[in-house]
């Protein structure tokens with residue numbers, strides 16, 4: 001790969017690599033990648049939660065610089081100090097979950113826009129981007145004489161939503177009018193399903209991977225799912241004027257009502273996030289909370305711990321538009337109620353509001369001010385009769401639920417739970433399809449190689465698909481993620497293709513896995529594909545033409561490089577740390593991994609050999625030689641370095 005190619009990479013909108021030239025890049029990238037890999041492995045094994053954030057940042061801002069990056073041990077130390085300071089300023093998430101002596105009960109109502117081209121009772125198609133008041137049928141504006149016409153297409157996403165929440169779809173449901181007077185409601189009432197909703201009695205299962213703290217599993221009951229109209233959008237203007245946009249008025253929503261069984265703020269947020277994922281996975285609702293497609297009201301009550309009898313008085317906090325707002329509002333409202341009760345007062349049933357970034361809920365209206373909705377069946381609308389065959393048909397075609405897919409990814413493909421969750425959540429669920437495409441192409445590459453023997457019954461190649469799929473996940477998530485901060489530049493499609501074709505990424509991963517190319521080469525190839533420097537389908541050709549195949553040096557040569565590094569007098573203090581480690585009793589002192597990485601870093605910078613060295617191999621050799629050669633020599637009193645070792649001893 002010539003200079004011109006690398007020059008090009010500099011101009012990429014890349015969050016990850018700012019390559020300067022082949023020579024610097026060669027060692028900097030390799031060293032950096034290896035550090036990240038090492039650090040990631042270790043992180044999984046032994047690090048505390050607080051430190052993770054810092055290391056992750058290390059991994060995503062890997063801009064190689066001519067001077068060696070700060071040693072990882074230092075970053076870890078800094079991050080420890082950092083997380084300590086943060087802790088003293090703010091209580092931890094875990095500490096916020098429970099208040100001793102008190103039980104919390106949370107029930108949630110979620111309003112979600114259905115994925116349908118029409119409004120609930122008119123053929124107008126609501127759109128968030130259309131100019132105001134351009135998607136309005138006469139009925140949406142409640143013009144006299146206009147009538148509601150139920151749009152049967154709405155039933156498909158609505159039933160899908162009910163099924164995703166494991167509800168029983170009712171054979172017949174009805175529409176009711178809920179009356180209130182407000183400028184966001186042109187008819188003076190909202191059409192909803194009060195007496196006979198679309199579906200009842202479902203459940204949503206929450207686990208640690210959904211955001212619960214600890215290992216418990218919480219099953220949240222779904223009381224009912226009902227179809228209803230959205231309201232108009234209003235925009236407050238100076239002088240008490242309200243601008244009203246009817247584009248949203250009458251759009252089809254489902255209201256999902258949970259039972260009041262959530263016990264912690266984290267469970268409340270996890271529930272809303274999970275419902276969003278389930279609805280999205282079922283194709284029932286495709287606009288998420290951030291884009292305003294999903295809103296939640298939380299109902300909060302508290303009771304003295306262990307007290308029998310009914311739940312405490314419910315207070316409803318309306319219109320929360322982020323997962324964080326859900327969690328924060330529950331914490332604030334719970335604490336407010338506890339303070340009232342501990343002060344000898346009584347909690348009043350009321351409706352409250354929440355301001356993003358706030359610390360307290362604020363009163364909107366009390367029970368006595370609560371509107372009497374005067375629910376009544378809508379005389380203009382007949383019952384919705386759902387043919388059980390439609391329900392069956394949709395259930396059969398519903399595919400895997402998010403939970404089942406996560407179980408697959410973890411159980412069969414060996415991904416970490418965290419990677420599985422991220423993979424399924426990215427690019428509206430399209431990233432995981434890309435991952436499957438890459439795996440499929442890898443399989444073809446793998447079996448294709450075997451196929452050259454043309455034997456009728458090939459045994460399964462002795463490969464470890466788990467390692468391979470974990471490697472593939474790493475590339476589909478982290479390597480691809482590092483190309484750009486703006487994931488829309490990847491242009492991921494619903495069938496799982498993007499500007500880096502899945503087959504080409506598979507070729508890179510395949511050769512990396514086979515140790516045919518170095519991680520540095522693999523990174524550069526990915527960048528080449530992303531920048532358009534390497535045309536689709538030309539990965540192998542590029543490796544051939546630019547002679548990027550990896551020819552690794554021998555173990556003895558590695559040993560010689562290691563010896564040259566420790567022969568340098570200024571690593572004496574570093575070597576002393578290993579001596580201390582091996583001389584200690586009781587195993588209290590931890591192995592100086594950071595120092596080891598420092599030495600390997602030095603190895604990787606030994607001039608002309610660097611191109612043919614693999615950091616993992618270098619690490620293995622250095623670790624072994626420290627234990628078997630350098631430390632014993634220091635114990636014998638010969639000193640760790642400085643006297644310029646000659647020939648390498650065998651490793």
Ligand SMILES: Nc1ncnc2c1ncn2[C@@H]1O[C@H](COP(=O)(O)OP(=O)(O)OP(=O)(O)O)[C@@H](O)[C@H]1O
Nearest residue numbers: 105106107108109258259260299300301311312314
């Ligand atoms: N004591 C309680 N503590 C916490 N949550 C409760 C309590 N009692 C009921 N809830 C929850 O309050 C919610 C009530 O929602 P529902 O839609 O039935 O009535 P609503 O809030 O009066 O109606 P809307 O707000 O739609 O006009 C449910 O999620 C339910 O689980």
Ligand SMILES: [Mg+2]
Nearest residue numbers: 109255257297
């Ligand atoms: Mg409700």
Ligand SMILES: [Mg+2]
Nearest residue numbers: 109297299316
């Ligand atoms: Mg409510």
